[in-house]
Amino acid sequence: MLLRSSPIYTLALLSSTASAFYLPGVAPTTYEHGSIVPLNVNPLTPGLSEKDDQLRSVVSYDYYLPAFRFCRPEGGPKDVSESLGSILFGDRILTSPFELKMGVNESCKAACEPTPEYAFDKPSALFTNQRIRQNYFLNMLIDGLPAGQPYSDPSTDTEFTLRGFPLGEVDDAGKPALNNHIDLVVHYHEAAKGKFRVVGVLAQPASRPDNKRKPDGGAECGNPAPTSPNLYLDDQGEKTQVTFTYGVYWVESKTAWATRWDTYLHVFDPRIQWFSLINSAIIVVFLCGMVFAILTRALKKDIARYNRLDSFNLDDLSGSGGEAEDGVQEDSGWKLVHGDVFRTPKNPLLLSVFLGNGVQLFVMTGCTIIFALLGFLSPSNRGSLGTVMILLYTIFGFIGGYTSARVYKSFGGEAWKRNIAMTPIMIPGIVFAIFFLLNLFLWAKRSSGAVPFTTMLVILGIWFVISVPLSFAGSWVGFRHAPITPPVRVNQIPRQIPPSTTYLRPFPSMLLVGILPFGAIFVELFFIMNNMWFGKVYYMFGFLFLTYTIMIITCAAVSVLLIYFLLCSENYHWQWRSFTAAGAGAGYVFANAIIYWIRRLSLGSFTSGVLYLGYSLLLSFLFFILTGTLQASPTVPL
Numbered sequence: 025m026l027l028r029s030s031p032i033y034t035l036a037l038l039s040s041t042a043s044a045f046y047l048p049g050v051a052p053t054t055y056e057h058g059s060i061v062p063l064n065v066n067p068l069t070p071g072l073s074e075k076d077d078q079l080r081s082v083v084s085y086d087y088y089l090p091a092f093r094f095c096r097p098e099g100g101p102k103d104v105s106e107s108l109g110s111i112l113f114g115d116r117i118l119t120s121p122f123e124l125k126m127g128v129n130e131s132c133k134a135a136c137e138p139t140p141e142y143a144f145d146k147p148s149a150l151f152t153n154q155r156i157r158q159n160y161f162l163n164m165l166i167d168g169l170p171a172g173q174p175y176s177d178p179s180t181d182t183e184f185t186l187r188g189f190p191l192g193e194v195d196d197a198g199k200p201a202l203n204n205h206i207d208l209v210v211h212y213h214e215a216a217k218g219k220f221r222v223v224g225v226l227a228q229p230a231s232r233p234d235n236k237r238k239p240d241g242g243a244e245c246g247n248p249a250p251t252s253p254n255l256y257l258d259d260q261g262e263k264t265q266v267t268f269t270y271g272v273y274w275v276e277s278k279t280a281w282a283t284r285w286d287t288y289l290h291v292f293d294p295r296i297q298w299f300s301l302i303n304s305a306i307i308v309v310f311l312c313g314m315v316f317a318i319l320t321r322a323l324k325k326d327i328a329r330y331n332r333l334d335s336f337n338l339d340d341l342s343g344s345g346g347e348a349e350d351g352v353q354e355d356s357g358w359k360l361v362h363g364d365v366f367r368t369p370k371n372p373l374l375l376s377v378f379l380g381n382g383v384q385l386f387v388m389t390g391c392t393i394i395f396a397l398l399g400f401l402s403p404s405n406r407g408s409l410g411t412v413m414i415l416l417y418t419i420f421g422f423i424g425g426y427t428s429a430r431v432y433k434s435f436g437g438e439a440w441k442r443n444i445a446m447t448p449i450m451i452p453g454i455v456f457a458i459f460f461l462l463n464l465f466l467w468a469k470r471s472s473g474a475v476p477f478t479t480m481l482v483i484l485g486i487w488f489v490i491s492v493p494l495s496f497a498g499s500w501v502g503f504r505h506a507p508i509t510p511p512v513r514v515n516q517i518p519r520q521i522p523p524s525t526t527y528l529r530p531f532p533s534m535l536l537v538g539i540l541p542f543g544a545i546f547v548e549l550f551f552i553m554n555n556m557w558f559g560k561v562y563y564m565f566g567f568l569f570l571t572y573t574i575m576i577i578t579c580a581a582v583s584v585l586l587i588y589f590l591l592c593s594e595n596y597h598w599q600w601r602s603f604t605a606a607g608a609g610a611g612y613v614f615a616n617a618i619i620y621w622i623r624r625l626s627l628g629s630f631t632s633g634v635l636y637l638g639y640s641l642l643l644s645f646l647f648f649i650l651t652g653t654l655q656a657s658p659t660v661p662l
Contacts, residue, residue: 052281053167054219055126061210061222063122064104066115066163066170067472068092069559071188073159078626079557080158082635084114086472087162091151093144095136095268097121108482109410114473117165117406124166126212126220127274134235134243135268144264149257152191156200158628161188161559162229166210167222168404169284174226177290184290187559189227193254201254203229205245206270211277223277223284231255235267245269285403289563297567300547304574307543311581318588361596364519366510369599372435373443378603380428381451382653385646388417393572396565403561414483418491421448425495429502440503448495451649452487455642462638465631521595528593530601537582538608541651544575546616553620557636579606579654586655607652614644 055061065088070081087094088101097119104117121135136142144152164171172185192202211224233255234246257264369375392413395401401408428447429440437443459475466474526532548571555562586605587598595601617640627633 052215052221054215054221056218057127057220059126061124061126061167063120063124064117064165065101065120066117066165068155068160068162068191069114069188071159071161071190072558076626077624079624080626080628081160082557082625082627082632083466083469083471083629084473085155085160085470086116087118087120089470089472091148093142093148093152093266095121095142107405107407107411108414108479109412110407111479112410112414112475113407115406116472120164122164122270124208124210124272128272129274130270130272132243132245132269132271134237134241135270138237138265138267140263140265142266142268144257144266146259146261149259149264152202153200153257153259156190156192156202157194160191162191162206162227163188164208164225164227166208166225168406169222169225170288171208171225171227172288173228182290183287185224185226185287187288187561189229192231195254199254199256201231202257202266203231204235204255204266204268205230205232208270208272209275210272211275211279213277213279213281215281221281223279223281224287232269235269237267243267243269245271285561288403288561296547297551297564301567301570301574304544304571304578307540308574308577308581311540311578311585315581315584318585361519361591361594362512363515364596365591365598366512367514367518367596368435369597371600372432372437373439373446375599375603376428376432376435376437376443377446377450378649379431379653380424380426380447382649383427384417384420384424385650386653387420387423388413389650390572391416393565393569396563397569403563414486418486419494421491421494422498424448425498425500426502427498429499430505430508433503433505434508436507440499444496444499444503447499448487448492452491454645456483456487458638458642458645462635462642465634465638469631519594519596521597522593524593524595528589528595530604533586533601534605534608534611537586537605537655538610539612540578540582540609541575541606541654542609542612542616544578545571546612549613549616550620553617557625575651576654579651582606583655602655603652606655607648609651610644610648613647614640617644 067084067086069084070079072079085092088096098121101118101120104119106115106117110117123133170187171189172187173189174183175186176183189206190203192200194200207228207230209226209228210222211226212220213223215221231254232246233253234244236244236246238244255266257266392401392409395412396409401412425444425447428443432440432443460480463475463480527536548567551564552562552568554560583602583606587602590596590598590601617636621627621636625636627636
């Protein structure tokens with residue numbers, strides 16, 4: 025009961041209340057009885073196997089790929105307009121030959137005439153059977169709402185809807201059977217007299233080899249298994265003629281249109297997330313307590329003593345003053361490196377570019393999570409999350425350029441032209457190059473997830489037309505500001521650094537420090553990876569906001585502790601050590617991805633493995649830049 029009254033519980037619940045909020049422009053569509061309700065199709069995506077709970081591929085395929093032999097609408101399928109984020113995330117929404125009329129039940133209807141062009145030959149049968157073995161799912165959208173199947177969470181006994189339904193099933197003998205019939209149960213809500221809205225869609229696929237199309241245009245649907253045998257595609261040479269049929273059943277529901285997505289936004293066992301948040305909060309309190317103790321006990325007295333010494337006139341010191349000066353000379357630890365602590369680090373240009381892009385990424389991530397938390401990124405607006413992330417990162421190019429220029433000038437850098445050019449090009453260029461190479465593998469596999477060449481040109485246009493000029497403007501403003509003057513004079517001759525203890529050496533310190541930011545997010549990272557690879561809807565942005573906040577505080581506290589211990593060991597090379605220590609959490613993120621692959625994935629193809637490792641490496645690289653910046657920012661003056 026105390027937990028439910030806490031502010032953390034209130035913040036976490038914001039994610040569920042936000043699912044009922046919709047932006048203007050995402051208005052409901054109202055239908056009259058008998059009016060056409062559009063049914064669009066999306067690419068086929070791999071799903072979890074019910075037998076061993078494994079994912080066997082990460083490649084999606086277009087619905088109208090010729091090998092599937094699905095029915096096409098008259099005049100060919102037409103593209104449905106999509107956002108930039110929707111395209112980048114693999115959506116390819118197209119029209120379909122399925123005809124749905126509001127409130128009109130159809131028990132059996134043929135999707136098209138079973139002509140020879142729709143017959144499965146040996147190559148198409150082999151391809152389709154392999155996709156069935158890999159547990160691929162069909163994805164359909166009715167009034168923008170995905171068709172799915174009911175599912176019950178065994179840990180909470182909660183009923184919800186999983187998006188998509190299987191292309192086929194593997195029987196007990198190991199033979200793949202194709203589902204050629206779909207029963208669609210569409211739930212509708214009467215908003216006003218004679219005005220109806222779609223609020224839910226369930227799909228029940230079946231394998232029916234006896235389906236036939238009648239001469240009068242009607243259809244005869246055979247009996248489903250186990251009454252009749254399944255439909256098997258002959259992949260040994262003989263062609264298999266398939267008749268695709270469907271049924272539509274309309275059921276009135278009390279669910280309001282504004283809450284129709286709630287059944288898709290399910291959190292598996294939220295108690296795990298609560299335990300993770302509490303554990304991370306305890307770690308943060310412990311770290312902050314250590315920082316507070318160091319600042320109050322170890323530093324306050326020393327700083328006060330040095331301030332008193334500065335008030336003396338050294339030319340008029342008495343004997344007691346000489347003893348005070350001798351006391352200063354006998355000091356050890358961080359007080360001995362005050363003349364070297366603000367010495368310019370090695371490769372200041374590279375560090376400033378990393379920090380500039382890290383701040384840009386940090387602000388973009390924070391704003392995106394806040395927008396999602398407040399409900400501005402509704403799942404009904406497909407791809408809105410990706411679109412907002414790209415636009416925010418583009419706009420915040422000014423912040424990245426300003427930060428990079430200001431830090432570089434404070435380091436005393438002189439290659440200002442190189443700094444201005446590298447800030448908006450280096451890190452985004454690396455990300456774009458990795459993304460482009462992975463996209464080549466998707467093109468080679470004829471995957472629908474491959475980003476079209478025209479979309480690539482749009483991204484490049486946004487990058488060079490908006491982001492780069494904004495970064496240049498920010499760099500110009502940053503270089504016009506006067507450099508930040510260190511509070512103490514830097515010695516001309518660098519002080520010799522004594523040997524460090526084992527735990528303060530670069531690699532051990534990275535292992536120790538990097539695990540703390542990763543420990544703050546690893547549970548939420550597991551849920552994000554589940555939703556990302558298994559095609560589920562992630563919408564618990566309340567938990568994500570709290571996790572992100574805890575990670576920020578953890579990085580800042582660890583930064584202060586690490587640099588204090590470094591300076592106490594008379595090591596003043598703290599800038600890069602601070603950045604790479606927290607950034608080492610990226611190694612833990614990548615290692616977690618490898619463990620996740622071993623435990624949850626059974627990728628049988630080389631392309632799937634390359635794609636998974638490539639995207640995991642890309643995510644780890646961005647995490648390295650983000651957490652490294654969070655740790656270095658508290659100690660780098662801006």
